[in-house]
Amino acid sequence: MADITDPENTLIITLKDGDVVIEMLPDVAPKHVEQIKALARGGEYDNVAFHRVIEGFMAQTGDVANGDMEDDFNIRRAGTGGSSRPNLPAEFSKLPFDRGVVGMARSQNPNSGNSQFFIMFREGHFLNGQYTVWGRVVSGMEHVDAITRGEPPASPDRMISVKVAADS
Secondary structure (H helix, E strand, C coil): CCCCCCHHHEEEEEECCEEEEEEECCCCCHHHHHHHHHHHHCCCCCCEECCEEECCCEEEECCCCCCCCCCHHHHHHCCCCCCCCCCECCCCCCCCCCCCEEEECCCCCCCCECCCEEEECCCCHHHCCCCCEEEEEEECHHHHHCCCCECCCCCCCEECEEEEHHHC
């Protein structure tokens, strides 16, 4: 596991194969980092599915409204919901969408980020300046690479637990 230098701004996502450590970037996207930490601290991300996983692109998760359901109907709806918290204004930056970067998912409205996020498998610079970057994987990327593919996957992988390192 990576050396954690700022536990308050480090997220630990436990997947079936191991932990993914994400350095959150409050200097780049303060409102998004605050929302992610609040959702993690509330346990809202625990057991949420990766509902959209595209080979060579990214793995998307974080639909706390629909992503923790076990039945097929809700898994098919995963990706359409958010949380009880308000949507966020875009916090676009100059940071590029490279491998391991974590961005906030949104609808066509740039100010619609809420709880869903994605982790890049490889660079996707066409997203630069159009989606909010709020973190980057600092260890465990091999566990992200092992997430089951599909839109949605037939048997989706889940975030077993999501914790702020300072709380561990």
